Amino acid sequence: MTTSFEALLPGTERALLHRVAVAQAEGRAPSLVGAVVRDGTMVWNGARSCVDGHAPDAETQFRIGSITKVFTAVLVMRLRDEGLLRLDDPLERHLKGTRVGEVTIGQLLGHSGGLAAETPGQWWERSSAGLRPELADVLGEHPFLQAPGRRHHYSNPGYTLLGSLVEELRERSWEESLRHEVLEPLGMDRTTVESVAPHAGGWAVHPWADVMLPEPSEHLGLMAPAGQLWSTAADLARFAAFLSVGDERVLDADSVAEMRAPASAPGEGDWEGGYGLGLQLLRRDGRTLVGHTGSLPGFVACLWVDVEDDLAGIVLSNTTSGLPVGAVAADLVRIVADAEPRFPEPWRPLPEAEVDKELLSLTGPWYWGTYAYVLRLGPGRGVLLEPLRGTGRRARFRELPEGGWVGLNGYYEGERLRVVRRADGSVSHLDLGSFVFTREPYDPGDAVPGGVDEAGWRGL
Structure with missing residues (x-):
């Protein structure tokens, strides 16, 4: 039975x-x-x-800015999973006449399309959407800053294109698709395009004096898929649970895991973070966090998920600037992880149906040259290959229907691992993307590329 505690300890809650x-x-x-x-x-x-006695609660709406992009990315991934598009499709295949049609859908999701970060003209977050009635007004005369696919460069107009793509393929508005395909299945009835009471008002706080100014709240029009949504801590908690394990009604666990994987090279100097498919990635306090930050005039927000510990931190505030919400949300995760570390699942033997004596005979030490590795059985007839000691290339592999395995992570992701047999059916070696793993290091009887010196091992 999994050890689980619904309530936190009083000391943790105080922290x-x-x-x-x-x-x-x-x-x-x-x-x-x-x-x-x-x-x-x-x-x-x-x-x-x-204001004493008027603190918001988990059902109070705040504007969440660019966290909206994660929802848009989920809609695009649903289209992919239904076979209506591929991530390597050029945008022009599905959305005509944008003038940036060579950019792929995957590049737009991962912000590697080379597009500008903002729209031309007035500050789009604080001006009327009527100034940008068409995609041409969002992209401007010179939409590209660099060649597509080169590196990560955050682009708000890129997510406007993705929202328009959803509308083109679904033949209904981005808002309708979002509500029917994501919000309703996940029970997020307090996440809306327009504010619904109770909600916070947006404020700017003077940088050098303790005075405030109300911020305008514009509908973003075509830019809505990049930052329009209002939500609550309770609704974002439901979304965090989805980002951790998936939900078959929206996206399965494999597709959500694909969103969490790095999709583009980081920008210069940004080696502690990255970007997946609609998700920001952050390495902090020894853990990997996925999620997104968000800001619009009057509001800042952050959602971070630590998938390994199945923890998430959420922060919402109604101020334009001055609050490091990303650091605060990460600290909420750290406080719980440190004060109440997760109990590991109990060790259990494999199900009897997954025990294969032939597969079992492949476990144990293998040698790539003189490097010692060990092959272990994993769940679902998968295997794990890792160094016997020290550092080295470690990877999990999933069994393939046609035989052998495919790498799931690290250096060997996507590479094929197969068993090579001799004429009599006995195992000769393992082949991993042309790397030969043998039972003994440089044994003359093994199929070692380049052969083995006939004199064998010797002393000085």
Whole structure:
């Protein structure tokens, strides 16, 4: 039985509330709400406000800005899974006349399409969408800053294109597709395109004085798929659970895992982070976080998920700037992970149906040259190949219907591992992308590329 605790310890809850209180005070935020998700359930939420007795709760809406992009990416991945498009398809194949049609859908998802970060003209987040009625107004005269596919460069117009792609293939609005395909199945009824009370008001706080100014709240029009949504801590907790394990009603676990994998080379100097397919990636405090930050005038937001520990941190605030929501959300995850470390699953033997004596005979030490590796059985007739000691290339492999295995991660991702047999049916060696693994290091009887010196091993 899995060891699980719904409630956090009082000391952990106090540490979380203290972090939220410090963030609100030092960030001079009108209000701030934080939440933690563990094992798919929101186990804590807390808030602070500049008005006594009026702190927001987990059902109070805030604008979430670019977290919206993750929802748009999910809609595109659903189209891919239904066979309506491929990630390496050029945009022009499905959305005509954009003038950037050579960019692939995968490049747009991972922000490697070479497009500009912002729209031309007035600041799009703070001006009327009526200034940008067509895609040409979003992209401008010179939409490319660099060649597509070269490196990561964040692009808000790129997600406008993806929203228009969804509308073209679904023959309905981006908003309708989002509601029917994602929000309703996940029970996110407090995530909306327009604000629904109770919701926070957006404020700008003067950088050098303790005074505030209300921010305008514009509908983003064509740019909506890049940053329009309002949501709550409770709804984002449901979304965090989905980003951790998937949901067959929306996207299965494999497709969500694909979104979490790095999709483009990081920008110069940005080696602690990266970008998947609609998801930001961050390495912090020794753990990998996936999710997204968001900001619009008057609001900042962040959702980070630690898949390994099945933890998520959420922070929402109604201030334009000054609050490092990404760091605060990461700290919420760290506080719980450190104070209440996850219990490992109990060790259990493989199911009897997965025990294959022939497969079992392949386990144990193998040698690539003089490098010692070990092959272990994994679940579902998969295998794990890892160095026997020290560092080296480690990878998990999934069994293929035609025989052999395919690498799932690391250096050997996508590479084929197969058993090579002698004429009498006995095992000669393992072949992994042309690398030969033998039972003994450089044994003269083995199929070692280049042969083995006939004199064999010797001393000095």
